[in-house]
Amino acid sequence: MSSDQRICSVGDSFVAGVGDPQALGWTGRLTAHARAAGAARTVYNLGVRGHTSADIAARWFAECLVRLPVGSDGRVVFSFGVNDTLLVDGRPRVEARSSVANLSVLLTTARAQEWPVLVVGPPPVDDAGRNQRIEELDRTFEQTCAEFEVPYAASFRLLADAPVWAEQVRAGDGAHPGADGYAAFADRLLPAWRQWLGY
Amino acid sequence: MSSDQRICSVGDSFVAGVGDPQALGWTGRLTAHARAAGAARTVYNLGVRGHTSADIAARWFAECLVRLPVGSDGRVVFSFGVNDTLLVDGRPRVEARSSVANLSVLLTTARAQEWPVLVVGPPPVDDAGRNQRIEELDRTFEQTCAEFEVPYAASFRLLADAPVWAEQVRAGDGAHPGADGYAAFADRLLPAWRQWLGY
Numbered sequence A, B: 001m002s003s004d005q006r007i008c009s010v011g012d013s014f015v016a017g018v019g020d021p022q023a024l025g026w027t028g029r030l031t032a033h034a035r036a037a038g039a040a041r042t043v044y045n046l047g048v049r050g051h052t053s054a055d056i057a058a059r060w061f062a063e064c065l066v067r068l069p070v071g072s073d074g075r076v077v078f079s080f081g082v083n084d085t086l087l088v089d090g091r092p093r094v095e096a097r098s099s100v101a102n103l104s105v106l107l108t109t110a111r112a113q114e115w116p117v118l119v120v121g122p123p124p125v126d127d128a129g130r131n132q133r134i135e136e137l138d139r140t141f142e143q144t145c146a147e148f149e150v151p152y153a154a155s156f157r158l159l160a161d162a163p164v165w166a167e168q169v170r171a172g173d174g175a176h177p178g179a180d181g182y183a184a185f186a187d188r189l190l191p192a193w194r195q196w197l198g199y
Helices: A025-035 A053-065 A096-113 A130-150 A156-160 A164-172 A181-196 B025-035 B053-065 B096-112 B127-147 B155-161 B163-171 B180-196
Strands: A004-011 A044-048 A073-079 A117-120 B007-011 B044-045 B071-078 B118-119
Touching: A004 A053, A025 A044, A025 A181, A044 A053, A044 A156, A044 B044, A044 B096, A053 A073, A053 A096, A053 A156, A073 A096, A096 A117, A096 A130, A096 A181, A117 A130, A117 A181, A130 A156, A156 A164, B007 B053, B025 B180, B044 B053, B053 B071, B053 B096, B071 B096, B096 B118, B096 B127, B118 B127, B118 B180, B127 B155, B155 B163, B155 B180, B163 B180
Parallel strands: A004 A044, A004 A073, A073 A117, B007 B044, B007 B071, B071 B118
Antiparallel strands: none
């Protein structure tokens, strides 16, 4: 295996770090942590605001192909789901079964490319009804990842013991935290991240 | 004009911040600075290692289209050129006249989309011969941007008075600095950045 790890972090506004005054988000914080250990030399943040699993399925492959050349240790983090659960005219933007189908397609395609994958589940927002849908998605994503033998970080549950997340989301726009919330998110993801990168 | 600034920072490994243990690069540092003033709510880093102006011309438009929806204050930073000047079999990867032609196409396309553009010129590396070619590119890029009435930050000259840049590049891989070098880069770009974003 090449030590030239190139990682595409693909997903939504949480991946992009919207709301973080430090412009790091959880992706930047995990990258900085890994670099101190000589890992994750190159990390591409491909989070896009408002993107559902369907939006991501439409764009991720072309974006990753130009960033993960053959011969490098190319890897992909996927993280999405919150935008799927937004109700529009009483229906979710993407139905749960379609979210899971989209995830399955992503994992199948990544496997064909021999890109190791880590899936980071959707985090909670400041809306009880929506959180119920996010939690259901979290459980089905976990099951899908288990079937693909891909590691899964259950953000929704991992952030349950991080009150700063809920506090900052509520004080912000109802979905995104500030720097401390993202730091707590990165901290909760660290064990899965380290195991995945082998450092 | 919408206050929902969405900025795509399109370019090479310097845009991506390769070598920065803090995982910010100059893009992340300028983003954090702008956010303290309520600007640049969303910044997408679309820097890719090794990419020449030709590589960027082939991918940037699709990547920006999905990130800059109609109705948002969509903007684009372009920064490339160093990879164009790398000699392969005695010839630059991209000839200077093609680099300029590529820049012209990018600026024409961005103008058609009504995306305001800032061009950040290529910085110096630790190679005298290559720096000569970078400096020539810097001059022609400046002229092209003037013709398009697009602001241009002349990184090559701006970094001439930042010894930490050259020191860290030399101590690193010959092209990329560490955190202090990127901080100096961001500092030199700040006047053009602030004027461009109006804060």
